[in-house]
Amino acid sequence: MYLKARKIKDRISGGWVQLVLVFVFVLPLGILASLLYKSWLIMQTTGIGDLLFSSVWRPLAGEFGFFPFIISSIWVTILGLLITAPICLFTAIYLTYYGSNRLSVFMRPVIDILAGIPSVIYGVWGVLIIIPFTGRFLAPLFGYESTGFSIMAGGLVLAIMLIPFILNILIEIFRTVPVEQYEASLSLGATQWESIKHVVVRRSFPGIVSAFALGLSRAFGETIAVLMVVGNVVGVPENLFQPGYPLPALIANNYGEMLSIPMFDSALMFAALILLVVVVFFNLLSRFVIIYLEKRQ
Amino acid sequence: MMRRIFKIIEERFFYGLMLASTAFLVALLLFIVLIILYKGLPSLSWEMVSQTPKGGYYFGREGGLLNAIIGSLYLATGAVVIGLFISLPLSLAMNVYFRNNKKLVNAIRFVLDLLWGIPSIVYGAFGFTIMIYLGIKTSLLAGIITVSIFILPIMVRAMDEIMKQVPLTLLESAFSLGSTNTEVAFKVVARQCFPGIVTGVLLAFGRGIGDVAAVLFTTGYTDNIPTSLMDQTATLPLAVFFQLGSPIPEVQSRAYAAALILTVIILLISVVTRFLSRRYYKTSIK
CATH class of the missing domain: 1.20.5 (Single alpha-helices involved in coiled-coils or other helix-helix interfaces)
Structure with missing residues (x-):
């Protein structure tokens, strides 16, 4: 029984x-x-x-051109990646090849907490710090006028949010580089930096690329933090200090109205579909690179 | 000679850059937390955490954020409970039931990675279509379902990472004593990984409680504390988001208070997770 x-x-x-x-x-x-x-x-x-x-966006007239939103998304994403890339790369190398054990024990919670902070908090922080910084300092520095709510502000906030995400992947990837190779290079008389440049970075280059591809797909879909600082004005931005209107912000801002017009509803779902396709594409790409890397070893 | 000097300069230069960017990270975390504290503390009061919004709240009159705090806790708890019913069997499936079917396990991991990468706003849109399809209105239930789908990959990944480390010999000795798959899964692996499961749950809880995009379409917003699953509910991140957009300074300062409460919850979760995972490494069988 x-x-x-x-x-x-x-x-x-x-x-x-x-x-x-x-x-x-x-x-x-x-x-x-x-x-x-x-x-x-x-x-x-x-x-x-x-x-x-098409860049004509007149939902009430039934004209839906997503170009301004797509171009805003691309600008914000690329800017965020460009700003975040060197910081992540240098920190990851420092933590894996220079830093002591105690430093990694100390940095782990720092990275984890940064990764855990909700995006709306980054948004609040962006409104308080990044907006004045862009409007009063960065824009005049480059000779533009700006309220601060701009593509640049979106890119900066995004860059900061991406740091813990990309950093974690990069550290994992640098750990897969065999220590023997690095040490062989050192024993041949190369300096630490030379060994890193010619052995570690070269060897893990596909991995680094895939880490940034993953970061890119994360950045492309980030909604609230970017929405809070980017300005949300429909139009193709002419420079980085003009407001933009990325795709996720478009969906989030119009969720109330979309029910009343079926076409509008459909348009916003199309925006979500674009996001999904782009994100999945870059995810797949980076996975295949990582799988290829693992096989090679 | 010149080359040598150049080499040394390059070495120093990049060392400096690496040191600077690591220090930047620490400074950044402090900066963010301090700014939230600095802005949030002055407007945080007992009234804020113990009352729901009263009449005229959105014009700067009395009331607090209790509706959003309770709403967020309900939402995240509900989502985690549903998530647990899916994620625990799934991670056990990968590590016990189908552990010999490498192709299937890899396929599951692949799909999970894919799901993990999908932005929460897409989950929000998906949850919204499901909601319309099922004919339910914006409610706590709709929010819970959406968030539970959104945190599913996070939970499974955390549990899977821990379960992968259970020694194969432990599984095999349990099987050799005549245990069924289920007994090995729940009495050996799940018990062995209990702290890890809790860590995964807490991680997902933190994600669920902090996300806006997934619940924006599905929970609605109300000043009352929800009394049933079909009620609309407020959440903390939504409270931050809506109140920050207000032109009235008093209401804005409440957004900072809400942001502070949310940050404190996240920090608490992080501390508990850290404590648990440290204990895990002490007690588990290696």
Whole structure:
């Protein structure tokens, strides 16, 4: 009797496990399918080419050109990555090759807490610090006038949010470089920096690229912090100190109104679909690079 | 000679840069926390954490943030509970049930990585379509479902990392005594990894409580504390976001108070997680 109860328990929980497995494989397909289904309306009436490359945005007249939003997203993302890249790279190298054990023990919680701070907090901080900094200091420095709410501010806040994310991946990647190679280079008389430059960085170059690709996809979808500092004005920005309007901000700002106009609803879901496709593309790319790296070793 | 000097300069220069960027990171964390403290502390009072908004609250009159605090706790707790029912079996599946099927396990990890990368605003939009499809209104329930999907990959990843480290010999000795998969999974692996599971849960809780984009479409916003799953609910990050947009200074200062409360919750979670994972390494069988 006891044996039977055990078997039944095993059956039930085994069944649940299988159900969960199916769920996890269906979920991404479900997300893709629901966004496709919802944005079908606008893709049929306007055509994907027009949607992506027209810059006329008049939802009430039924004209939906996503170009200003896409270009804003691209600017903010690239700017954020460019600012964050050297900081992450240098810190990751320092922590893996120069810093003592005690330093890594001390830095671990620092990175973890930075990673754990909610994006809305980064947004508040951005409004308090980055906005005045961009408006009063950076913009005049480059000879522009700006309120501070700009692509630049978005890029700066994004850069700071990306640091813990990319840094963690980079540290993992530098750890996979065999110590022997680094030490062989040192023993041949190369300095520490030379060994890092010619051995460590060269060897892990694909990994570094994939870390930044992951960062890019994270940056592309970041919503609230960027939305709070970027200005949210529809239009193709002419310089970095003008306000922009990235795709996630577009979705977040209009969620209330979209129900009343089916076309608008469909347009916002199309924006979500663009986000999904771009993010998944860069994710896949970096995964394949990492898998390739692991195989090579 | 010149080359040698150049080499030394290069060495020093990059060493300086690396040192500076590491120091920058520490300074940055301090700077962010201090600014939130500096702005939040003056407007934080007992009234803030013990009352719901009263009439005229959004014009700077009386009231507090209790609705948002409770709402956030409900939301994150609910999401974590649902998440646990999916993520625990899933991570056990990868490490016990299907541990010999490497292809399947890799496929699951791959899908999870994919899900992990999807931005929360897309989950928000997805949750919204599901909500419309099921015919439920913006509510605590809709928020919980959306957030639980969003934190699922985070939970599984944390648990999987820990369960991977359970020695194979431990599993095999349990199996050799005639245990079923379920017994090995729940009585050996889950117990062995208990602190790790708690860590994963706390991590996900922190993510869930801090996210705006996923709940923006689904929870609605109300001044009352929700009494049922079908009620709308306020959350702390939403309170920060909405009140910061107000032109009235008093209301803005409440956004800072809400931001401070949220930061304190996140810091607390981080401390507890750290404490637990330290204990884990002391007690687990290696």
